[in-house]
Amino acid sequence: MPRIDPFSLLIASIFTSNVLLSYFLGMCSFISISKDLKSSNGLGMAVTLVMTITTAANWIVEKYIIQVWNLSYLRYILYIIVIAAVVQMLEMIIDRVSPALYISLGIFLPLITVNCAILGVALFMQLRNYSLIQSIFYGFGSGLGWWLAIVLLAAIRKRIENAPIPAGLKGVGITLITIGLMAMAFMGFAGMLPVQ
């Protein structure tokens, strides 16, 4: 278990090792949803919620099933089953508790099941041998980082909507370039708080 206190881990996963901007995980929804600020917020919220819960759930599966039975070759399958099940249950609970939130999340919630950032974070958690508390902070922080990144991107895209962009670069082209620049900016944080 690395000796890094959970709070530093939280800050690090938001800024210095942002899942999106330093590992480029969860790109497809990042690009397609960031057209619109409101949906970006909805998706960011959903990712944060699901990431926190699934990282913890997968930590338990890792510790009490995979390691006990020596099943590391089944890790991906087991993690994905857990993620899918958690998303299912969350959907039902949110629909009951807060229909308004359920509606604003709309199609995003079920789509998160196949968001690779969620699986990525769970795998990093395992690779780096985090404790349960660390995993929860790491999952939560990574979610917040993902949320921050998509909201930033949505804001930038809104701003450059009417900019004179060469025809061939419009849409996804300029978005990818923007993401590259954002990633470079985030690289500036990298040395401040290394997490491994």
Added chain:
Amino acid sequence: MDFLAPLIVSSLGAGLALMISIVDAIVNNYGEVEININKGKKRLKVKGGSPLLQTLAAQNIFVPSACGGRGSCGVCKVRIFSDVGPYLPTELPHLSKEEMASNVRLSCQIKVKKDLQIELPEELFKAQRFKGIVESIKDLTYDIKEIRIRLVEPDSIDFLAGQYIQLVIPPYGKVEQSVQRAYSISSPPSDSGHIELVIRLVPGGIATTYVFNHMKEGEIVEFVGPFGEFYMRNTKADMIMIAGGSGMAPIKSIILDMIDRKIKDRNVWFFFGARSKRDLFYVELFRTIEKDWDRFHFIPALSNPNPEDDWTGELGLITEVVDRYLMSKISKENEKEAYLCGSPGMINASIQVLQKHGINKIYYDKFA
């Protein structure tokens, strides 16, 4: 040890599935709720959790729906006075500002979670499920068929001329789910043991492809109904009727009904629009009616006749023909009502023409 792996994966899966079922049982259990219809006219005790459309159907109240609850047709509108949350993105495209202001919602999109106060047209209480036998299938034109159905269970139907039913199309070929589509009844209410439909083939359409390629004489079909606000109003006003294609159906029913009920003191102009002669049908029938009902005028018009059609009747788009008649041939004195039926394009264009001539009582069914 290897045999353990599948066992563990399945147990984990089973465990999670069990958890999902438990969460489902707890979270989606809304218990018994009451649906109060039309301020207490009817109170239903139902199990919560399903969409309102299906919940009502299970109680034999059939709110019309053309898409079967997918939120794409916008037909299943119901007024709901209880708070059921904000409008869903799936509802917005089908509702106008006025409808939203008066609490109209799509019943297939609203889940019944607590006691509800709703308002339905009284006529929906009369709608029921029917079983019938396809007695005959006739070609009226190359793309329009007349279907005659003999009712079996119940063996008669009580409806207002102009209303429609929802035909149930069973799964066939690649279509895996049963669907329902609206079709106007073309026979008069006096023929209460039968209904006739006039159906135009929509290329690639689920229901019409079934009717054209799979439906057989002798087959048992189901439908629900009757529905609709498109029926003759009991006034003395002159009637301007405009139809195109299968829009013929409800108008034919209304005219036959007027003859049955001996309402011959109203002036009726029936404009029927078609492209060329091969799109015309029932012409003989209406010519015969014209002969012994002097206030009834049948005006078929072709917009694009073929040379071999030898057409001497009215020419042009049906809206242009209506415009000409209203300008010169139809007396301006009497009050007028208009009855339109057919494609949305034709109806919208006709409404403009009618309003130009100061006709504001316009009733219509858009076939979409």
